[in-house]
Amino acid sequence: MDLLDSIKEMLVIGDSTKLLDIVKNALATGISADVILNGGLIKGMDIVGEKMGSGEMFIPEVLMSAKAMTYSIDFLKPQLAVGSQLGRGVIVIGTVKGDLHDIGKNLVAMMLESARFDVINLGVDVPPEKFVSAAEDKGAGIICMSALLTTTMPMMKTTIEFIAKSGLRNNVKILIGGASVTEKFASEIGADGYASDAGEAVKLVKQMLA
Amino acid sequence: MIKQSFNDNRFVYMRILSDEQINEIIQTAMRVLENTGCKILHKGALKALKKAGAIIEDQIVRVPPLLVQESIRSAPKGFSIFNRLGEPCLDLSGTNVYYGTSTASPNTKDALSGEIHPTKVDDIAIGAKVADALESISWVMPFGSSQDVDPLVADIYEFEAVVTNTTKPMAFCGYSPRGVELVFEMAAEVSGGKDKLKEKPFLMSYPEPISPMEYPEDVVEKMILSADWEIPQITSGAGQIGATSPVTLAGSLVQMLSESFMSLVIAQVRKPGAPVFLAANFGMFDMRTGLNSMASAEGSLLQGAMAEIARFFSLPSWGYAGATDSKCLDAQAGIEAAFNMLAQGLAGVNLIHDVGYMDMGMICSAEMLMMGNEVAGMIKRFLGGINTEKEELAYDIIQKVGAGGNYLQEEHTHRHFKKCWYPQLLTRQSYASWEASGAKDLRTKCHEKVKEIIERHSPEPLGEKIRENLANIRLEGEKEILSSKHN
Numbered sequence: 001m002d003l004l005d006s007i008k009e010m011l012v013i014g015d016s017t018k019l020l021d022i023v024k025n026a027l028a029t030g031i032s033a034d035v036i037l038n039g040g041l042i043k044g045m046d047i048v049g050e051k052m053g054s055g056e057m058f059i060p061e062v063l064m065s066a067k068a069m070t071y072s073i074d075f076l077k078p079q080l081a082v083g084s085q086l087g088r089g090v091i092v093i094g095t096v097k098g099d100l101h102d103i104g105k106n107l108v109a110m111m112l113e114s115a116r117f118d119v120i121n122l123g124v125d126v127p128p129e130k131f132v133s134a135a136e137d138k139g140a141g142i143i144c145m146s147a148l149l150t151t152t153m154p155m156m157k158t159t160i161e162f163i164a165k166s167g168l169r170n171n172v173k174i175l176i177g178g179a180s181v182t183e184k185f186a187s188e189i190g191a192d193g194y195a196s197d198a199g200e201a202v203k204l205v206k207q208m209l210a
Numbered sequence: 211m212i213k214q215s216f217n218d219n220r221f222v223y224m225r226i227l228s229d230e231q232i233n234e235i236i237q238t239a240m241r242v243l244e245n246t247g248c249k250i251l252h253k254g255a256l257k258a259l260k261k262a263g264a265i266i267e268d269q270i271v272r273v274p275p276l277l278v279q280e281s282i283r284s285a286p287k288g289f290s291i292f293n294r295l296g297e298p299c300l301d302l303s304g305t306n307v308y309y310g311t312s313t314a315s316p317n318t319k320d321a322l323s324g325e326i327h328p329t330k331v332d333d334i335a336i337g338a339k340v341a342d343a344l345e346s347i348s349w350v351m352p353f354g355s356s357q358d359v360d361p362l363v364a365d366i367y368e369f370e371a372v373v374t375n376t377t378k379p380m381a382f383c384g385y386s387p388r389g390v391e392l393v394f395e396m397a398a399e400v401s402g403g404k405d406k407l408k409e410k411p412f413l414m415s416y417p418e419p420i421s422p423m424e425y426p427e428d429v430v431e432k433m434i435l436s437a438d439w440e441i442p443q444i445t446s447g448a449g450q451i452g453a454t455s456p457v458t459l460a461g462s463l464v465q466m467l468s469e470s471f472m473s474l475v476i477a478q479v480r481k482p483g484a485p486v487f488l489a490a491n492f493g494m495f496d497m498r499t500g501l502n503s504m505a506s507a508e509g510s511l512l513q514g515a516m517a518e519i520a521r522f523f524s525l526p527s528w529g530y531a532g533a534t535d536s537k538c539l540d541a542q543a544g545i546e547a548a549f550n551m552l553a554q555g556l557a558g559v560n561l562i563h564d565v566g567y568m569d570m571g572m573i574c575s576a577e578m579l580m581m582g583n584e585v586a587g588m589i590k591r592f593l594g595g596i597n598t599e600k601e602e603l604a605y606d607i608i609q610k611v612g613a614g615g616n617y618l619q620e621e622h623t624h625r626h627f628k629k630c631w632y633p634q635l636l637t638r639q640s641y642a643s644w645e646a647s648g649a650k651d652l653r654t655k656c657h658e659k660v661k662e663i664i665e666r667h668s669p670e671p672l673g674e675k676i677r678e679n680l681a682n683i684r685l686e687g688e689k690e691i692l693s694s695k696h697n
Contacts, residue, residue, distance in 0.1 A: 059497045060452070103453050149385070150316070179316070197501050
């Protein structure tokens with residue numbers, strides 16, 4: 001099996017140390033860092049994505065693979081050609097003001113990071129101003145908002161209105177999610193999309209930033 | 211007289227943990243609370259906890275075991291819940307088991323049309339009415355989370371809808387502290403005064419902290435209100451194993467028990483003797499979909515284990531069963547409801563809610579509740595066990611009937627045959643009879659029975675004066691809450 005195939009295989013297995021060994025090995029045999037990245041690591045992560053979609057791989061395994069990938073990429077960074085495309089886009093994500101629930105939101109953040117998006121996770125109880133300033137600072141293409149409680153869902157509307165007032169609305173897509181949130185609610189408040197689970201969220205983001 | 215529980219021969223139960231295991235879990239939970247602590251985001255509670263001997267650092271509260279033990283000591287053991295009429299209903303002690311409805315779903319499967327739509331206050335009224343007519347559903351919760359009123363006033367709308375349509379005891383989550391307080395005022399109105407409500411509570415509150423170990427300000431406020439009013443509170447986080455609690459079951463028991471201890475301490479420090487459960491919800495975080503299963507085997511195992519620990523302290527326990535992850539009333543729904551309801555019944559969980567849940571808690575369905583009632587009836591018979599008194603041993607009748615005889619015409623048979631459980635909906639007809647009566651599947655029968663109840667059942671009405679007063683509290687409360695919202 002060639003080294004790129006070994007890299008893909010080890011990435012799926014998710015062993016950070018062993019993966020880095022193979023990556024170093026590949027470099028030593030003259031394969032360029034960029035080829036290792038694109039032909040090995042990124043292709044490997046795509047396979048992980050497929051296996052997650054088909055139910056063959058589970059979330060903790062996907063996160064291990066993502067960790068292994070990051071470990072190797074950090075090593076490769078200095079050797080990558082200038083202008084290598086590492087990130088797929090910037091996303092700002094947070095739980096809206098008044099709500100402290102975050103496990104679903106954190107899962108989405110982790111899955112997006114695994115898919116090589118740059119994720120700015122603002123945490124919980126995030127006021128509208130913070131969503132806007134983070135999106136502006138980092139040039140985010142998407143703002144993702146989460147709320148669990150029905151009492152904090154109205155804050156999603158308030159936040160969208162604030163985003164519009166700040167003049168940012170045409171520059172970002174807004175996605176929302178959360179246990180009580182529905183497709184209907186999303187269209188009522190003017191969000192661009194709604195996801196019912198983390199897998200759907202990642203799919204939507206990929207579509208919107210393609 | 212509706213039989214609300216089988217207390218008689220409760221020898222039919224199962225053990226999950228050994229005594230040593232229970233002890234290990236308790237000791238470890240005490241250590242967690244002593245060394246890791248919980249985050250309490252309520253200034254008043256922090257002050258009170260500090261005064262009581264907890265160690266506070268940056269909103270992290272670490273509780274010495276002695277304070278936990280004092281709180282366990284002062285918490286009332288084995289208390290009763292009454293119905294709206296002041297009759298004793300739920301004896302929350304030992305292995306007594308009571309099944310109650312689901313709640314808080316953003317969607318409802320319409321009781322009549324079957325359409326799935328956002329929950330309305332009206333759906334909650336219908337849910338209460340249906341539950342009122344069900345023999346084996348002993349208590350209720352608002353059957354959904356109403357989406358057609360402002361969330362800040364949903365509490366008062368929902369309480370009114372429930373209390374008008376059933377006399378059964380009720381638990382409710384509560385959206386906001388002021389909403390909860392107004393509900394307490396409405397309940398006092400129904401009882402005939404705050405003291406009467408205290409003496410014979412028909413209402414239980416459910417403030418839910420965020421696992422792991424985080425208590426938002428409004429949750430603590432609800433706990434304090436409940437303690438002040440002496441409304442029994444089921445303060446319980448909802449750990450999803452592998453996500454917000456350890457994936458190993460023992461680890462989840464440890465974490466959630468430490469949260470339950472923290473809740474106990476907060477309530478007892480506020481008011482020694484305030485009635486509290488030793489409660490927790492154990493959710494199953496599915497590592498494929500990232501969603502929370504409401505019907506896992508692990509869930510029931512953990513609720514049952516937690517009940518054993520609660521029983522160790524003689525405090526009431528909590529569970530959830532009768533829910534399905536399925537999107538319709540199919541075989542999966544049947545399997546999941548029956549499995550979990552029986553498992554937790556055998557484990558002696560005192561208050562088991564969520565009968566009627568569909569789609570992982572996103573939908574409340576009256577049909578599902580109907581099926582759950584059938585299951586509960588069957589379980590109660592099973593848990594009722596076997597009586598071996600003289601009459602039951604039947605020596606004399608056996609002698610009388612003798613070899614080759616039969617028992618059909620015996621007085622003894624006539625006297626006792628109704629102790630067997632007879633399903634209302636599950637068919638025991640011959641195939642030909644079943645076909646002749648329409649070849650109906652269970653889902654159809656559940657639907658028809660729900661329709662019949664909605665059309666024909668009349669819950670005991672509230673007095674006109676009380677109804678008026680409730681409406682006034684609701685109107686005034688809504689005005690107050692919505693105007694302060696816009697200021």
